Amino acid sequence: MNWMAKTRSSAPASAGVASAKPGPASSGNLPATLRVSNGLKEFLWLISDVRHGRILDLGPVWQSTVSFFVDKGYRVSAEDLLRTWKDFLTAEEEHLRTAPIAEDNEKISPSLLTDKFLETALQYPEQSFHGVLAWDLLDYFDPVVVPILMKRLSSILHPGGAVLALFHSRPVERFQRYRIVDSQTVELLSAPTIAVHAHVFQNREILSLFDQFRSSKTFVGRDQVREGLFLK
Amino acid sequence: MWDKKNEAKPSSQAAEVPAPIVSTPAPEPVTAAPAARVTSKISSGLKIHGDVFGDSDLYVDGEVQGKIRLANSRVTVGPSGRVQAEMEAREIIIDGSVQGDLKASDNVHLGPSSRVVGSVLTPRIAIDDGARLRGKVETVPANPSRESSVAGDAPDSQNLRPVSAGAKAE
Numbered sequence: 001m002n003w004m005a006k007t008r009s010s011a012p013a014s015a016g017v018a019s020a021k022p023g024p025a026s027s028g029n030l031p032a033t034l035r036v037s038n039g040l041k042e043f044l045w046l047i048s049d050v051r052h053g054r055i056l057d058l059g060p061v062w063q064s065t066v067s068f069f070v071d072k073g074y075r076v077s078a079e080d081l082l083r084t085w086k087d088f089l090t091a092e093e094e095h096l097r098t099a100p101i102a103e104d105n106e107k108i109s110p111s112l113l114t115d116k117f118l119e120t121a122l123q124y125p126e127q128s129f130h131g132v133l134a135w136d137l138l139d140y141f142d143p144v145v146v147p148i149l150m151k152r153l154s155s156i157l158h159p160g161g162a163v164l165a166l167f168h169s170r171p172v173e174r175f176q177r178y179r180i181v182d183s184q185t186v187e188l189l190s191a192p193t194i195a196v197h198a199h200v201f202q203n204r205e206i207l208s209l210f211d212q213f214r215s216s217k218t219f220v221g222r223d224q225v226r227e228g229l230f231l232k
Numbered sequence: 233m234w235d236k237k238n239e240a241k242p243s244s245q246a247a248e249v250p251a252p253i254v255s256t257p258a259p260e261p262v263t264a265a266p267a268a269r270v271t272s273k274i275s276s277g278l279k280i281h282g283d284v285f286g287d288s289d290l291y292v293d294g295e296v297q298g299k300i301r302l303a304n305s306r307v308t309v310g311p312s313g314r315v316q317a318e319m320e321a322r323e324i325i326i327d328g329s330v331q332g333d334l335k336a337s338d339n340v341h342l343g344p345s346s347r348v349v350g351s352v353l354t355p356r357i358a359i360d361d362g363a364r365l366r367g368k369v370e371t372v373p374a375n376p377s378r379e380s381s382v383a384g385d386a387p388d389s390q391n392l393r394p395v396s397a398g399a400k401a402e
Contacts, residue, residue, distance in 0.1 A: 054368075061342075061369075063359040070357075070371050077368035084366065 039227030043164040053130035062179035136166040140195040169224040172197040
């Protein structure tokens, strides 16, 4: 995949929710739950060269998202990372509560917890995926945890693979999930809060998170959500 | 062990189970299935350790650990069902909890209360909102000869090689 070549020749319009591209890329008439995503559009464009590519969706599994990719010839894996993390933390708390005190000599730290979490989560062979949909989940993890997750994400991504991630520029009031409607629209679905918004990443922090990637692009929408597209 | 006779007249073992026997679920539309199929049930409170194979449809609202191979049949895991097994069937409907790979020659339906950890390999998949899946979804071309698509002991990977929907085998 040649990101730079594509970028030079026919990259989608730069930033903003309402794309300069003709057609339905404008968000003007969309219901509030729908969001035009230039990041998604470019994500799809970047992975379009891959035949029978593999996609990892780190959000909940949705029929529309699975069908969208399957219909295009991709294979989809789903792992609701945030829910898995929450379930893991709940189990750990339960274990700590019931374990004999003598077993608790080991100090609990976020990084240790994350290492333990990754013994069962994101268990895929290296370079398994050509695209990862991270949505906004990185906002919900402790900033100490995120770089560890990023290292794993990077390892399971194929060289030339892309990550789509969203970052809120202010604390999130409502917990939402995302699913793909079409090639440039995602639907925002209110969901029971399973995690609180942990951190607002500044642009510099975002770029630092993805410093193992060879290229990155961000789009800021009218809703102040920054979409990041990162190419390994 | 869990055939129709036992359903009609619960055994003493089943009678000891406090949970009620689950009634037959509302029939789902079955495509290309024989008109009168027998549905065997593993009711809530029953636990099966081992392989389940045969020709009848199966409804699981209890617990199964092992393998379920019902190549030409429908397997339904009810809301109370907990399965730790690889499942092969013509049609798989999940409303409960499954840990294991699902392989269907016709379709897989993940209901709103389904919890699946494992891969799904099927020509068609339906996922209801609320379903939880941790694993991969791979679609394969529908096999016109369902009788042999997932049956038998011989490896059937030729028929179920992971390919993209609507595409030729890789």
